[in-house]
Amino acid sequence: MKILIVEDELSLLDSMLTYFTEVGNICESASTYLAASEKINLYSYDCILLDLGLPDGEGLNLLKELKKLKKNDGVLIISARHSLDDKLSGLDLGADDYLVKPFHLSELKARVAAIVRRKKFDGNNVITFNEISVDITKMETSVKGQIITLTKKEYDLLIYFLSNKGKVVTKNAIAEHLWGDEMDISDDFDFIYTHIKNLRKKIIEAGASDYLQSVYGIGYKFGNV
Amino acid sequence: MKLADRYNRVNLITALIVLLITGIIYYVVIHFIFTEKLDRDLTVEEDEIKQYVATYQKLPLPASFLDQQVQYKLLNRDDKESRFFKNTTYYNSKEKESEPGRSLITTLVQGNNLYEVTITKSRLEADDLVQIILLITLGVTCLLLLSLILINRFVLKRLWMPFYAILEQMKAFNLVKMSEIKLNSTDVDEFKELNTSAVQMALRVRQDYKELKNFTDNASHEMMTPLAVINSKLDTLLQAGPITERQGVLMEDIYNAINRLTKLNQSLLLLTKIENNLISDVQLVDFREVITEKCRQFQEILKKENLSLNINLKPCEIEMSRYLADILLNNLLGNAVKYNHTKGFITINLDNDFIEIINSGKNFSLTDQHFDRFFKSASSEGMGLGLAIIKQICTLYNFSVTYSFFQENHCFKVLFKN
Numbered sequence: 339m340k341i342l343i344v345e346d347e348l349s350l351l352d353s354m355l356t357y358f359t360e361v362g363n364i365c366e367s368a369s370t371y372l373a374a375s376e377k378i379n380l381y382s383y384d385c386i387l388l389d390l391g392l393p394d395g396e397g398l399n400l401l402k403e404l405k406k407l408k409k410n411d412g413v414l415i416i417s418a419r420h421s422l423d424d425k426l427s428g429l430d431l432g433a434d435d436y437l438v439k440p441f442h443l444s445e446l447k448a449r450v451a452a453i454v455r456r457k458k459f460d461g462n463n464v465i466t467f468n469e470i471s472v473d474i475t476k477m478e479t480s481v482k483g484q485i486i487t488l489t490k491k492e493y494d495l496l497i498y499f500l501s502n503k504g505k506v507v508t509k510n511a512i513a514e515h516l517w518g519d520e521m522d523i524s525d526d527f528d529f530i531y532t533h534i535k536n537l538r539k540k541i542i543e544a545g546a547s548d549y550l551q552s553v554y555g556i557g558y559k560f561g562n563v
Numbered sequence: 564m565k566l567a568d569r570y571n572r573v574n575l576i577t578a579l580i581v582l583l584i585t586g587i588i589y590y591v592v593i594h595f596i597f598t599e600k601l602d603r604d605l606t607v608e609e610d611e612i613k614q615y616v617a618t619y620q621k622l623p624l625p626a627s628f629l630d631q632q633v634q635y636k637l638l639n640r641d642d643k644e645s646r647f648f649k650n651t652t653y654y655n656s657k658e659k660e661s662e663p664g665r666s667l668i669t670t671l672v673q674g675n676n677l678y679e680v681t682i683t684k685s686r687l688e689a690d691d692l693v694q695i696i697l698l699i700t701l702g703v704t705c706l707l708l709l710s711l712i713l714i715n716r717f718v719l720k721r722l723w724m725p726f727y728a729i730l731e732q733m734k735a736f737n738l739v740k741m742s743e744i745k746l747n748s749t750d751v752d753e754f755k756e757l758n759t760s761a762v763q764m765a766l767r768v769r770q771d772y773k774e775l776k777n778f779t780d781n782a783s784h785e786m787m788t789p790l791a792v793i794n795s796k797l798d799t800l801l802q803a804g805p806i807t808e809r810q811g812v813l814m815e816d817i818y819n820a821i822n823r824l825t826k827l828n829q830s831l832l833l834l835t836k837i838e839n840n841l842i843s844d845v846q847l848v849d850f851r852e853v854i855t856e857k858c859r860q861f862q863e864i865l866k867k868e869n870l871s872l873n874i875n876l877k878p879c880e881i882e883m884s885r886y887l888a889d890i891l892l893n894n895l896l897g898n899a900v901k902y903n904h905t906k907g908f909i910t911i912n913l914d915n916d917f918i919e920i921i922n923s924g925k926n927f928s929l930t931d932q933h934f935d936r937f938f939k940s941a942s943s944e945g946m947g948l949g950l951a952i953i954k955q956i957c958t959l960y961n962f963s964v965t966y967s968f969f970q971e972n973h974c975f976k977v978l979f980k981n
Contacts (some may be wrong), residue, residue, distance in 0.1 A: 347788050353795035357802070401567070418787040423843070440791035440825055445797040506801045510818045517860075529863055552712030556818075 339384040339454050340364045343414065344374040347391050354387065357443040357505070358450075371395030378404060378411065384454045385412040387446070388433070388562055389532035390424065401431040412453035416441070442511035444502045451501040465496060465500050468562075469546050473487070492537040499550070499560035508557035534558065567719045571712060578711070582704050596710050597689040598665065605667035608633070608682045611796035616673050620714055630688070635671075636679040644670040644677070653685045662687040687835045725749035729761055736765060738772050759970055790828075794821055802930050829947040834936070836956045837887065848888045850879040850913055857892050860909075864900055865909075872908045879918070883960050891956050894949045895920050895975055902973070921974045953977075 341358055346350040346369050352362060358365045368374035371394045375525075378386065378400065383428040386404075390397035397415070404411060413433040417424055434453045437446060455463060463474040469482045472493075474529045479488050479496060488496065496517055499507065516530070538550050551559045608631065615623045625633050632653065653664025663686040665897040671678045725747050734742045744765040747758055785981045797814060806814070836842055854876060865872055881888070894927035899909045899922035932938045939947035953975075957964045963978045 345793060350792045350795055351787070351797045353792070354798050357795075382762045389740065401804050418791075439787040440794040440821065443795055450918055508798070508801065510822055511798075535699075554806060554808045554813040555799075556806075 342383045345389040390417045444507045448501040504561035638677045721819045725754040876913045919976045
């Protein structure tokens with residue numbers, strides 16, 4: 339997929355670029371409004387990661403430009419402001435999602451993947467990884483063509499891992515993804531452990547290899563061993 | 564004691580003392596003047612008698628006039644001559660009663676005889692006059708005093724009206740609600756000055772408060788980007804290659820710290836937003852529905868902590884922000900879970916005008932201080948903002964939140980209608 343990252347904080351931009359750069363991805367970046375505007379005029383992207391607070395212009399105006407150009411690029415707004423109004427006006431202007439700083443790169447990637455999937459939707463919305471395939475529209479998971487039943491949380495977890503193949507995903511990131519704000523009630527991650535254990539068991543029992551690795555108690559990695 | 568009362572009291576006491584002193588002086592002076600006059604009259608009489616004796620070589624008849632009596636008394640040859648005035652009694656033959664009188668007692672030589680002559684005049688008239696004058700003066704002064712008090716009471720009240728108006732406004736002044744102090748119209752310079760000072764002070768306070776809030780807002784926002792950088796760098800570091808277990812633990816600690824800092828920032832921003840009434844999605848919130856949803860969300864945690872949940876829900880719809888209703892319940896329920904013990908219980912009672920959350924927990928009562936920002940008990944793991952947020956939300960919508968502790972149970976009650 340082709341991604342444009344618009345972010346004025348260079349070290350953050352650098353991290354995002356590193357995280358997204360992998361086989362099959364083309365990542366470009368812009369750190370000013372002008373550079374970003376130039377790029378969206380010239381090229382098309384599967385997804386644009388847009389920081390609202392740019393030094394030389396309001397990020398929301400880029401959305402207006404996109405609309406004027408009648409482009410169908412997916413847009414994910416990244417903002418330091420946890421503001422309902424910003425979020426609503428961003429989504430009104432055609433953004434696909436809204437993420438508040440600070441965020442986990444894995445969360446960002448999962449959201450971008452979801453946007454790209456939606457945009458590229460051609461009636462056949464299936465994520466496949468070796469013998470595992472997930473039909474997003476039907477919310478069905480199958481291993482070697484055989485459908486397995488997952489709970490909502492296990493399903494979300496699997497999609498999250500699939501979007502972050504080969505990356506170490508921290509427990510904090512998973513917790514935030516699955517529970518959001520309620521999670522500050524309990525800081526221990528036993529819940530995650532239970533769900534991961536169940537997911538892993540179901541997949542292995544259906545005949546797939548064990549792709550989940552625990553990484554020194556800090557998180558998990560899903561991918562070819 | 565009110566200013567007017569104090570003023571009245573001082574006024575009254577001073578007036579009374581002055582009145583008393585002037586009354587005494589007045590009485591003494593008038594009395595003195597009348598006695599002088601009587602004495603002069605008596606002297607004239609004495610002169611007449613002496614003239615009569617000189618002309619006719621005999622005493623005039625001891626006569627009794629309307630208000631004057633003359634008496635003679637033969638003295639011994641050896642007695643000394645004397646002359647003095649004296650207060651005596653005067654027998655009024657017409658009225659047949661004794662009256663206060665003034666006498667001149669003098670001696671007179673007629674031929675070889677020495678006579679003592681007593682000329683007595685009635686003092687009654689003079690005394691009456693003094694009394695009347697005194698009474699009139701007293702009456703007038705009392706009337707004056709009375710009218711002064713009345714004027715003070717009613718006029719002062721009217722005069723002080725602008726003052727009380729300003730006072731009322733200052734009492735009602737609420738920084739959080741950004742209320743204003745209006746300029747009252749008054750002709751009195753002092754009140755004008757007070758008014759403008761109050762208005763200016765309110766303006767300055769509001770300005771300062773606004774700046775402080777803006778500072779919190781900006782500081783919190785500015786912190787989010789560096790936090791995002793740290794977080795992303797950690798995420799990147801984690802991908803960079805094999806890490807040791809020790810490094811993993813260290814990184815987890817950093818993640819947790821970032822998490823806490825983020826939550827803290829978000830809570831502070833939320834507080835500022837509620838204070839500024841910047842949350843606008845006000846709608847009719849069906850609390851029954853929200854609570855049912857929340858209970859579903861909390862199910863896993865409840866199960867893990869072995870907590871039993873009792874819910875009694877009655878229909879309850881409240882006009883407020885859906886977002887804040889969610890946060891309110893999240894915090895209330897979150898606290899009930901967090902400060903509970905295993906195998907404890909949580910009871911949620913929802914009625915059409917209140918919600919009550921009772922939970923078992925540690926055996927100590929909370930104080931009002933727990934509603935302050937950053938106040939937390941020694942055993943608390945939170946940031947100390949949860950209750951502050953609850954309180955702020957309740958303040959915004961004029962709900963009242965009360966806490967009670969009985970039989971080791973904590974109970975939070977939010978009354979929606981006051």
